[in-house]
Amino acid sequence: MSDPDFAPESSLPYPPLHKGTKFVVLSDWDGTITTLDSNDYMTDNLGMGKAGRRQINLDTLNGELAFRDGFRKLLESVSDNGHTFEECKEILKQNIKLDSGFKVFYRWCKANDIPVIIVSSGMTPIIRAVLSNLVGDEDANDIDIISNDVIIHPDGKWDIKYRHPTSHYGHDKSQAILPYKALPDPPTLFFFGDGVSDMSAAKHADVLFVKTKGDENDLATYCQREGIKHIIFENFGDVLPIVESIVNGEKSVKEILG
Structure with a gap:
């Protein structure tokens, strides 16, 4: 399998959305800001089912399948079962809930001029619809979203449109982070994730x-295997004091990570 960091689109990272800030929060959406992964929910309930999904997730984690290809299979199973994109959007708005601590965390970030950016392997129209439903249009419109798009075909079937279609990840999340690190005075970058789509970041x-997810801790497994320092959390209420201590200068990143 080719190294995803050397896919052609990876040479074209996003420009930083926010310059001149000392701190930036970037977060996965599905299963991180929300309590359930919307794509998992669709696949488990409308598509191939949980067993098939978990096998694809594990194959991706073990390097046997490109995330891009496995994720497309999951979503295709939903569309192939006759579920339209609009139907899926409405089902997700009814069933996807917000992490219990996210609103307080987000309001603290906003009050302290810390940008919050969603970096997702999902599809922007679904994220926007569910986010607005959960936090209201005003806050939802203030949160930047970097994600994939959707193609709806004339026959009603739909497919994901990847930002980086030749990359292993489909959407290489590292390209939303690296431009900040290249700035003359780079900000401290906080990243929140939970699954295989976050490995590149x-x-x-x-x-x-x-974030812990019961028996599905794929990102934690990856970090342990690769020796990447990380902090386990259950909800955003857990992390606010940690982020606050760094922002206020009470503790350094080195002290926090140990």
Whole structure:
């Protein structure tokens, strides 16, 4: 399998969305800001089912399958079962819930002029719809989203449109982080994630927070295997004091990571 960091699109990282700030929060969406992964929910309930999904996740984690290819299979199983994109959006709005501590965390970041950016392997129209439903249009419109898009075909079937279609990841999340590190005075970067889609970003964050997911701790498994320092958390209420201590200068990143 080719190294995803050397895919052609990886030479074209995103420009930093926020310059002149000392801290930036970047976070995965599905299963991190939300309690359930919307794509997992669709696959488990409308597509191939949990057993098939977990096998694809494990094959990806073990390097046997490109995330891009496995993720496309998951979503295709939903579309192939006759579920339209609009139907899926409505089902997710009814079933996806917000992490219990995220609103307080986000409001603290906003009050302290710390940008919060969603970096997702999901699809922007779904994220926008669910996010607005959970936090309201005003806050939702203030949060930048870097993710994939969707193609809806004339027959009603739909497919994911990847930002980096030849990359192993489909959307190489590291390219949302690396431009900040190249700035003359780079900010401290906090990254939050939980699964295999976050592997490309994990080693580039200054402080990596990994959310626990019961028996599906793929990102934690990856970090342990690769020796990447990280902090385990259950909800954003757990991490606010840690982020606050760094922002306020009470503790350094080195002290936090140990």
